[in-house]
Amino acid sequence: LAFFDGSVRNEQTADSNAGWNPAEPATDWLQIYKPLDTFPEPKDGLSSNTTTYCQRYRWTRHGLQGIDFGGNDVGRRQYDLPDEPDCTQ
Numbered sequence: 001l002a003f004f005d006g007s008v009r010n011e012q013t014a015d016s017n018a019g020w021n022p023a024e025p026a027t028d029w030l031q032i033y034k035p036l037d038t039f040p041e042p043k044d045g046l047s048s049n050t051t052t053y054c055q056r057y058r059w060t061r062h063g064l065q066g067i068d069f070g071g072n073d074v075g076r077r078q079y080d081l082p083d084e085p086d087c088t089q
Helices: none
Strands: 030-032 052-054
Touching: none
Parallel strands: none
Antiparallel strands: 030 052
């Protein structure tokens, strides 16, 4: 991954903090995975997949003051969100 500070590191997505939707800051940004027909089909098929996942990378909570890797997700406490989001439902 390439980072804002210009560094390039090998990181695992599962180790990153969850992203958020600035329009709804008091919620975790969850989305159902619905692949396009050009992506590999999920093992359970296209119609039966209802698992939601935390979205990551697009919007870091608190922008440039936020933390994607190597620290606690800032700003969660002010919205009474748990320290660790439930990223797979």
